[in-house]
Amino acid sequence: MEISDVVDFLRNYDGRSLRLMEVCGSHTHAIATHGIRDILSPKIELISGPGCPVCVTPTAYVDRLIELSLMPDTTVVTFGDLLRVPGSKESLNEAKGHGGSVEMVYSPMDVLALASAHPEKNYVFAAVGFETTAPVYTLLLDNAVAKNLKNIKILTALKTMPGAISYLCDNGAMIDGFIAPGHVSAITGADYFNGLAEKYQIPFVVSGFGDKELVIAIYGLVQMVINNQPQVKNFYTSVVDATENKIITSQLNKYFEPADVVWRGMGVIPHSGLVLKKEFARFDAGSVGLDEDNKKNKACRCGEILMGKASPVDCPLFGKVCTPMTPEGACMVSEEGSCFNAYLVRR
Secondary structure: OOHHHHHHHHHHOOOOOEEEEEOOHHHHHHHHHHOHHHHOOOOEEEEEOOOOOOOOOOHHHHHHHHHHHOOOOEEEEEOHHHHHOOOOOOOHHHHHHOOOOEEEOOOOOHHHHHHHHOOOOEEEEEEEEOOOOHHHHHHHHHHHHHOOOOOEEEEEEEEOHHHHHHHHHHOOOOOOEEEEOHHHHHHHOHHHHHHHHHHHOOOEEEOOOOHHHHHHHHHHHHHHHHOOOOOEEEOOOOOOOOOOOHHHHHHHHHHEEEEEEEEOOOEEEEEEEEEEOHHHHHHEOOOOOOOOOOOOOOOOOHHHHHOOOOOHHHOOOEOOOEOOOOOOOHHHOOOOOHHHHHHHHHO
């Protein structure tokens, strides 16, 4: 089938209305920048789910980072997009403005050089992410152990996808099909989502990030929905296998174990996160018990947007007081956030 035929089908689809959700921040960004929604029938709605790691991180986590940054001889180390995420009162950037010690890096491994050069200081890395980024933190810990660096800790906000998808399905999200997270699937394998497809009788597709890859995967998902095929199909076979990467999952199992964790706007989701095992508790900077999710601006609707219960334009703050330059919620901060990308397309 030619790609032009696929596009014609999606543009002219006139069956029952479909709600399809991508749960990968990179897919959210790719869909926006490729203009994928512009070629879809009004009866095919693409919804951005909880696929942006920064977006689903609760305010208590940001508050804890700020608290650590203000402690003597302690520096918080993080990626750039977390700097502007609002906590319950302020962001890390704002805390830095009144004395907080915060360093931005491009890789967790950069902490090793900082810790080696300044043994008198403690360095706390903000370990945010999904199954995709969690393996990098195991390498950081491997090196910290090998080099006997005792001034490195991590504050974890690591989450796993099946729990969040189950939460959505159990709480009225009304999704007809899922575009599974491509990067996560490269670690876990496409079969990771088989149980969810069977339990909820909902189809999943695994997709790449190019325009044609996404269009073909969406076409495949629509076909599966209308033909009642609740299964998982992998359209990203150049990168994703059916089964997990055993080397990486072995590393994850070495340091981390499943735990009940908080997702912004969704509360505690059982077994949906990863925390350090007890034997590595010396590397933890106080990750357990960060349960509060108090919005800085009570009008922010990030939680509902992440669950597909509202769109960015439904939020009264969107494009007004909340913009990429002045974000009121986490979904407007990251390039993977649904509000950021809705704003990008709007402009």
